[in-house]
Amino acid sequence: MTLSSMTGFARSHGASGSYAWSWEIKSVNAKGLDVRLRLPPGFDGVEIPVRARAAEMLSRGNVYATLSVSREGVGPVVRINEPVLNAIVDAISRLSGKVDADKPRLDGLLGLKGVIDVTDAEESEEEKAAAEEAIVHGFSEAVTGLAQMRRHEGEAIGRVLSARLDEMAALAARAEKAPGRQPDAVKKKLADQIAILLEASSRFDPDRLHQEAILIAGKADIREELDRLAAHVAQARALMKAGGAIGRRLDFLSQELNRETNTLCAKSNDVELTNIGLELKSVVEQFREQVQNLE
Known part of the structure; x- marks a missing residue:
């Protein structure tokens, strides 16, 4: 379909x-x-x-x-409404002795509202x-x-949506390979921050800082977001391949794509990842706008 x-x-x-x-x-x-x-x-x-x-x-x-x-x-059918015409003639007769006026003409009588009805043939x-x-x-x-x-316009929209999904997949692949999310890079960045804190004050507990660093690293991991983005893109492609009235389901998926993209941006600890997230937001919004036109 x-x-x-x-x-x-x-x-x-x-x-x-x-x-x-x-x-x-x-x-x-x-x-x-x-x-x-x-x-x-x-x-x-x-x-x-x-x-x-x-x-x-x-x-x-x-x-x-x-x-x-x-x-x-x-042809038109002309009907004289005789009850109305008779009533008008009687009224004129009663007024003829009271009002000084010329006698009414036939065309004047026929021009009065309700005297003539012009209709189509039965x-x-x-x-x-x-x-x-x-x-x-x-x-x-x-x-x-x-x-x-x-359907012709829907085919054109489908081509645009496919292009947007390809862009999302490409951006997710870039995020996957971004140097900033590699374990060594995350570890080094956290180690540098802990070193700065320890240099600033001796009151920090190194073990406590290590535990907090592990929590921060876990929160900054975007693995789940990338996996869900890939799943949503795959589901959108499957729906489009099946065709039919899928506008509402694609609209729901666009909301989910937007949610994952927002989370990715919030978790980002790297400039490149942030830029990728912002690009993703733009592409997802373009996808959502086009989906609004689908049946």
Whole structure:
């Protein structure tokens, strides 16, 4: 399975009978799947199958889908609202002896609100049902295109993530070979510090200092951090190879990578190790930022 991002855009359009329709779909990052539909009046019947299709194709993301529908080749139907017209004529008759005014003209009466209703020709239930079926099928085409675009972008993100993991592995190897963490170097540095303390004062107990030096050396050992970094990098690579909706799991791993890197920096007793740790932090942060875009 390939990786997919959570951002994408797609359109589809078509016609069924006198109906012409178009879908426009876009998606952005989100913790879960949230499908937000904008449907024209009278087409609520497509909502349930459309949501079901979106859930089949997508796992995460805020999805915004807008449906536009129009009827073409259908003549308008003009209806006179006779009760309203009769009421207006009666009112004019009652006022004719009280108000000095010209007689109302027909175009003036017809221009009054509510006297004329202009609507499309009546639609049949069969035609409407066929249109809804075509609209749902059109959504399937659009969401398929959206998923393809998200997979294409996911492949690009995957290449970036692989490069970041390679950098982490290379930096961990540098830390492994850093002269500052070799036993002889650590021993010499501690011995020099103890010698300085003994020269400064005779009140220090050499045996006590030796015990403290052993504790300090143990705390400064980054063996466990390097091992866990290697394990997390290996797990991230395995997840990416498997593919699918792995964004949340990679996000958790990026947090673990960041934790180990912070500990490595805190334990560092060498300038080179500190610099390596800071580089690792930068690469891990770049990895985490890209992971936020994955499904």
